[in-house]
Amino acid sequence: xxxxxxIRQFNTDDIKHVVQxxxxxxxxxxxxxxxxxxxxxxxxxxxxAEVDSKLVGYIMCRIERGISSFxxxxxxxxxxxxxxxxxxQRHKGIGTAIIKAGLRAMEEYGASEFFLEVRKGNxxxxxxxxxxxxxxxxxxxxxxxxxxDAYLMVAKAENPVEADIIDE
Numbered sequence: 315x316x317x318x319x320x321i322r323q324f325n326t327d328d329i330k331h332v333v334q335x336x337x338x339x340x341x342x343x344x345x346x347x348x349x350x351x352x353x354x355x356x357x358x359x360x361x362x363a364e365v366d367s368k369l370v371g372y373i374m375c376r377i378e379r380g381i382s383s384f385x386x387x388x389x390x391x392x393x394x395x396x397x398x399x400x401x402x403q404r405h406k407g408i409g410t411a412i413i414k415a416g417l418r419a420m421e422e423y424g425a426s427e428f429f430l431e432v433r434k435g436n437x438x439x440x441x442x443x444x445x446x447x448x449x450x451x452x453x454x455x456x457x458x459x460x461x462x463d464a465y466l467m468v469a470k471a472e473n474p475v476e477a478d479i480i481d482e
Contacts, residue, residue: 317365319408321415324353324360324372331369332362339398341460352376352395359392359419363399363408371399371408373416377423383451383468384427392420392471394430397439410442417446417471426471431457431464443467 324332329346337343352374353360359375376393383391394416399409417428431454432439440450448467457464 317406319363319365319370319403319406319411321361321363321412323358324362324374326350326353328362328369328372332372332374335369335372335398335400336396338400340396342396342458344396349374356420356423358422359416361412361415361419363403363412365403365408370403371397371412373397373412375416375420377420377425382427383429384470389426390424392417392423392425392428394428404438409439410446413442413446417469421471427468428471429466429468431466433458434463434465440465440467443469447472 329349332349333344333346356375356377359377361373362369363371374395376395378391378393379388380391381387382389394413397409397413397416399412420428428448429451430443430448432443434453446469448469450465451468452466454464454466456462
């Protein structure tokens with residue numbers, strides 16, 4: 315039987331748990347202030363997943379302005395900065411659900427497209443992103459500190475909204 319999970323907005327009391335999940339799951343680790351900076355930038359787009367009131371995953375995102383990956387127009391882009399789910403909770407739909415929730419939250423900020431970087435060798439994550447409509451735009455050679463390449467993946471928002479909540 316699969317345990318029920320819930321997704322909610324991150325709050326600052328969650329920081330130690332999120333940092334621990336990041337350290338357990340990913341080779342790229344960040345100081346507390348990096349996480350908090352992203353939270354203060356776009357609080358609706360920093361989400362956590364819980365099972366039995368225990369944090370088991372997170373997604374943190376940023377809203378950026380740039381040139382569209384699908385044309386030459388300036389747009390707001392949602393950047394998935396980091397996603398992690400504890401190994402014991404993988405393959406239960408939590409990662410997909412938290413990414414979908416993060417995408418919806420970034421749309422609330424007016425993002426009309428999304429992008430992320432993912433390790434080229436992380437086939438499970440690449441597959442999840444492809445199933446969510448992302449495609450590989452290009453390879454970023456030596457992107458990670460250990461020298462591994464990354465895929466830059468992009469997707470269009472399904473229902474972009476006109477919002478100007480974040481002024482940059």
